[in-house]
Amino acid sequence: MYNSQLTMNHYAGVTAGSVRKPSPLFREVSTIWAIFCREISVAFKSPSTLAMSFAMPVIMMGMVGGNLTQNMAGGLGFDFGLFMLIGMMINMLFMSTSQGVATLVDDHEDNFSEEMLIAPVSRYSIVIGKICGSAFSAVVTMLGTLLVGLFMGITLSVGQFLAILALSPLICLSAGAMAMLFIGIIKNRKAANMAVMLVTMPQMFLSGAIIPITNTSGILMVVSRLLPMTYSLDLTRAVIYAGTPEYGSIVMFSPLVSVMATVAITVVFLTVGTFFYAKSEKDR
Amino acid sequence: MRVIEVNELVKQYKGAKSPSVDGVSFSVEQGEFFAFLGPNGAGKTTTISILTTTLSKTSGEVRIAGLDVDRDARKVREHIGIISQKPSLDKSLTAEENIRFHAALYGLYGYRPSFALMPKAYKEQVTQLAEIVGISDALFTPIKKQSGGMQRKLEIIRSLIHTPDVLFLDEPTQGLDAVSRRMLWDYINEVRNRYGTTVFLTTHYIDEAENVDKVCIINHGRIAFCAAPDEMKRQIAFDPTPRVCLPSLEDAYVKFLQLNEEVA
Numbered sequence: 001m002y003n004s005q006l007t008m009n010h011y012a013g014v015t016a017g018s019v020r021k022p023s024p025l026f027r028e029v030s031t032i033w034a035i036f037c038r039e040i041s042v043a044f045k046s047p048s049t050l051a052m053s054f055a056m057p058v059i060m061m062g063m064v065g066g067n068l069t070q071n072m073a074g075g076l077g078f079d080f081g082l083f084m085l086i087g088m089m090i091n092m093l094f095m096s097t098s099q100g101v102a103t104l105v106d107d108h109e110d111n112f113s114e115e116m117l118i119a120p121v122s123r124y125s126i127v128i129g130k131i132c133g134s135a136f137s138a139v140v141t142m143l144g145t146l147l148v149g150l151f152m153g154i155t156l157s158v159g160q161f162l163a164i165l166a167l168s169p170l171i172c173l174s175a176g177a178m179a180m181l182f183i184g185i186i187k188n189r190k191a192a193n194m195a196v197m198l199v200t201m202p203q204m205f206l207s208g209a210i211i212p213i214t215n216t217s218g219i220l221m222v223v224s225r226l227l228p229m230t231y232s233l234d235l236t237r238a239v240i241y242a243g244t245p246e247y248g249s250i251v252m253f254s255p256l257v258s259v260m261a262t263v264a265i266t267v268v269f270l271t272v273g274t275f276f277y278a279k280s281e282k283d284r
Numbered sequence: 285m286r287v288i289e290v291n292e293l294v295k296q297y298k299g300a301k302s303p304s305v306d307g308v309s310f311s312v313e314q315g316e317f318f319a320f321l322g323p324n325g326a327g328k329t330t331t332i333s334i335l336t337t338t339l340s341k342t343s344g345e346v347r348i349a350g351l352d353v354d355r356d357a358r359k360v361r362e363h364i365g366i367i368s369q370k371p372s373l374d375k376s377l378t379a380e381e382n383i384r385f386h387a388a389l390y391g392l393y394g395y396r397p398s399f400a401l402m403p404k405a406y407k408e409q410v411t412q413l414a415e416i417v418g419i420s421d422a423l424f425t426p427i428k429k430q431s432g433g434m435q436r437k438l439e440i441i442r443s444l445i446h447t448p449d450v451l452f453l454d455e456p457t458q459g460l461d462a463v464s465r466r467m468l469w470d471y472i473n474e475v476r477n478r479y480g481t482t483v484f485l486t487t488h489y490i491d492e493a494e495n496v497d498k499v500c501i502i503n504h505g506r507i508a509f510c511a512a513p514d515e516m517k518r519q520i521a522f523d524p525t526p527r528v529c530l531p532s533l534e535d536a537y538v539k540f541l542q543l544n545e546e547v548a
Contacts, residue, residue, distance in 0.1 A: 033388070042376050120361035
């Protein structure tokens with residue numbers, strides 16, 4: 001039953017706590033961190049999400065990648081296995097992050113988004129927290145891809161692996177920003193999942209994840225240059241292949257161009273996507 | 285001091301033929317217990333959504349704690365707490381994890397990965413609050429395994445943990461049993477009396493609004509009546525026979541709506 005004495009004690013505590021007014025910066029950082037932790041917690045509590053994290057690398061790298069390696073490796077002038085492993089790792093980062101960000105629509109349908117939107121924090125903090133949390137699952141999936149690659153006999157050096165790991169925050173941010181661009185205006189779970197698939201699947205082929213696009217021309221070339229993963233992949237390969245004879249036949253742009261393009265696309269997509277996300281939640 | 289000021293508020297949803305809220309004006313004083321009553325679809329939740337900055341208005345002016353809900357939305361959100369009609373809990377988390385998440389969003393405590401790692405003050409506060417509303421046993425149980433009543437109690441804790449100046453309660457006791465309802469009202473009244481929290485209530489249990497300071501009835505998107513409860517009873521359902529003077533608020537409310545519908 002209701003206990004008046006407890007109420008008094010509680011409010012003594014609350015008053016003491018509420019004396020410290022949190023600074024806006026602390027609140028924003030706290031929000032990003034809390035959403036990041038929540039995403040990880042939810043991922044660990046969802047057996048289906050965990051199963052997908054392990055199944056995706058097996059399907060994408062083991063089956064799709066394995067088949068491509070066996071049938072396309074000849075005559076390219078470089079090690080197709082390594083080329084594809086890097087492509088699949090970055091693709092996994094993109095796919096998993098996008099799928100994670102798409103759960104903003106689930107939060108909307110479950111009304112949990114109201115809890116976040118009613119808090120006195122920036123919508124950018126909410127979105128960035130969501131992207132960071134999704135990035136955690138994405139990195140796990142990327143590590144799964146690496147393990148499947150090792151099983152297939154495709155190896156990365158420790159230095160190459162650390163380089164990819166170092167680039168992964170930028171890549172995940174870019175993937176999350178791209179997802180926000182269309183998630184921002186979708187308020188239906190089914191439509192959001194479909195939109196993610198419609199963007200990530202063609203991107204896998206058009207951005208050079210598993211098939212070289214150095215000779216792509218026409219409309220396909222234009223589309224490939226509009227996809228953020230094209231620059232993320234090219235940047236990663238520029239770092240991995242730096243100083244090797246294959247560099248010229250694999251890497252399309254200078255690393256500086258790829259970094260600038262990735263940052264520009266990320267900033268624009270994140271700004272526009274978050275704007276529409278906030279607007280569509282409020283303007284009904 | 286007026287903590288809520290609403291002037292000529294209009295909201296017409298996209299694609300709707302007529303406004304859901306049509307020129308509504310009212311004000312709520314600081315510390316007041318205010319009831320916003322009306323039948324289903326009258327515009328109560330729409331109004332609350334605008335007041336809590338989660339829905340844009342079509343026109344009009346709304347100020348909370350002197351701040352414009354459009355221009356100063358984030359600052360307005362610092363002053364408010366809400367228990368909405370539809371629970372806004374993360375069902376995959378436990379009750380405590382939901383509270384911890386909320387506390388972090390409001391910057392009260394930095395989020396730490398487990399309850400054990402949280403500061404002592406947080407742990408004491410949550411434990412005591414859980415005891416007050418009777419969810420101690422369910423504090424570490426996932427929300428999806430809890431009853432609607434337990435979820436409602438958790439929402440009450442969560443909405444009060446950052447000590448808002450204005451607490452919006454949108455049908456807060458929907459789905460609760462009589463004992464839980466009584467317990468929660470005792471608690472909310474204690475909070476209000478002790479800390480001067482302004483309470484903005486919508487409910488279909490009219491008896492819950494019996495002791496409010498002011499009641500406004502909204503019908504078809506318009507304010508139909510706005511006064512102190514006793515004033516409403518006198519004007520609408522006063523019975524001059526010697527032994528029966530003032531009816532209950534519910535009687536007055538029902539009679540008012542019936543008269544209103546007859547006129548319409």
